[in-house]
Amino acid sequence: MKSQVDVAVMIGSGVPASLQALGKRVCWVVLVNGERRGTAFASRNEAQECQTAWMEQLHGADRPAVARQAG
Structure with missing residues (x-):
């Protein structure tokens, strides 16, 4: 099952x-x-770094970590 990781x-x-x-x-x-x-982040950038870490942990480093989001 593929997990979804959002900010x-x-x-x-x-x-x-x-x-x-x-x-x-x-x-x-x-x-x-x-x-x-986890915790609340004061910046979106910090949250996106955490999102990337979760994606790598859940799906492995060989898959794309995150789709780039506008904003």
Whole structure:
């Protein structure tokens, strides 16, 4: 079975208190098969790096890690 690994954005009250205390009102999380894995990230780039790591772990380094996303 092929697992799906996505990056999702959280805004407002969905942002963890630790990031809200730093003035952040948006964060990104990694979802594996729709379930959040790991921590919230302050930047989309950090979340995409984590996404790549999950893809490599789940599908092996010999397959394409991530399809490039616009944005």
